[in-house]
Amino acid sequence: QKEVEQNSGPLSVPEGAIASLNCTYSDRGSQSFFWYRQYSGKSPELIMFIYSNGDKEDGRFTAQLNKASQYVSLLIRDSQPSDSATYLCASNFGNEKLTFGTGTRLTIIP
Amino acid sequence: GAVVSQHPSRVICKSGTSVKIECRSLDFQATTMFWYRQFPKKSLMLMATSNEGSKATYEQGVEKDKFLINHASLTLSTLTVTSAHPEDSSFYICSAPRPLSGSETQYFGPGTRLLVL
Numbered sequence: 001q002k003e004v005e006q007n008s009g010p011l012s013v014p015e016g017a018i019a020s021l022n023c024t025y026s027d028r029g030s031q032s033f034f035w036y037r038q039y040s041g042k043s044p045e046l047i048m049f050i051y052s053n054g055d056k057e058d059g060r061f062t063a064q065l066n067k068a069s070q071y072v073s074l075l076i077r078d079s080q081p082s083d084s085a086t087y088l089c090a091s092n093f094g095n096e097k098l099t100f101g102t103g104t105r106l107t108i109i110p
Numbered sequence: 111g112a113v114v115s116q117h118p119s120r121v122i123c124k125s126g127t128s129v130k131i132e133c134r135s136l137d138f139q140a141t142t143m144f145w146y147r148q149f150p151k152k153s154l155m156l157m158a159t160s161n162e163g164s165k166a167t168y169e170q171g172v173e174k175d176k177f178l179i180n181h182a183s184l185t186l187s188t189l190t191v192t193s194a195h196p197e198d199s200s201f202y203i204c205s206a207p208r209p210l211s212g213s214e215t216q217y218f219g220p221g222t223r224l225l226v227l
Contacts, residue, residue: 032213043203043221044154051213088154090216097144098205098216102153 002027006089006101015110019076023089023101026070030091033065033072034098038086047087048074079108112136114206116219123194124227130190131222133160133204139184140206144216145177148201160187160204194226 003026013019025033032051036044050056050063050072062075072091076083086105090098117132133143143160158179159167166179178190191198203221207214 032215034215036218041201043201043218046215046217049210049213049215092214092216097156097159100154100156 002030002091002099004089004091004099004101006087006104008102009105010107011104012107012109013079015079015081015108017079019079019083019106019108021074021076021087021089021104021106022071023073024071025089025091025099027091027093027099028067028070029093030099031093032091033063034090034092035061035063035072035074036088036090037083038088038103040085044088076106081108081110084108112220113138113208113217114204114219116204116222118222119220120223120225122225122227125195126193128190128192129194129224130188131202131204131224133187133189133206133219135185135206135208138206138208140187140208141184142207143181143187144205145179145187145189146203146205148203148221150201154203157189160189162187191224194224196226199224199226 005024034049035047038044048063050065056063060077064073086103088103089101115134141162145157146154160179160181162181168174181187205216205218
């Protein structure tokens with residue numbers, strides 16, 4: 001059974017610090033990994049995706065993938081209060097449906 | 111800008127009535143779309159996979175006769191909640207995969223908030 005595990009939090013980080021969100025997955029066949037941000041009452045919004053081992057940077061966001069250890073992480077640098085949201089990790093194999101983690105609730109403290 | 115739209119964004123109906131929710135892919139074709147439901151402070155729950163030209167695939171525990179899915183075209187999928195009851199009140203979200211840099215990436219619609227009285 002394909003599973004994606006996340007710490008549900010809440011994770012509190014001071015404004016300006018680095019927020020680190022982690023995710024592990026069980027299916028070694030998973031090919032692509034996604035981070036979505038979901039604000040309360042809104043639908044998920046794609047932040048980043050990664051499918052190669054290593055780091056991928058986009059602005060203040062860095063996704064890290066380690067297929068040998070089966071984990072993927074998201075770093076948010078210079079955290080802002082607007083980054084406060086629930087972050088969902090997801091994986092899929094090809095065009096199959098996404099397998100989601102339960103999400104980590106992040107709060108940035110001004 | 112938005113790549114997936116949903117209509118309506120919010121609906122209130124009486125118990126026993128049926129409600130139709132539309133999901134459209136904007137500027138791209140989607141042979142597959144996904145329907146999710148989310149209760150307050152809970153995780154996304156995949157309900158079914160909508161397939162253009164064939165029957166939808168429902169997740170375990172989801173009643174196919176209650177949640178009717180029709181993938182009418184390559185840009186439109188509809189979810190009809192039949193004989194809605196208060197326990198069907200939830201946030202319904204669709205998604206569609208779109209190629210992005212060599213990977214199929216799912217984009218979510220803005221969601222439809224259903225309240226059954």
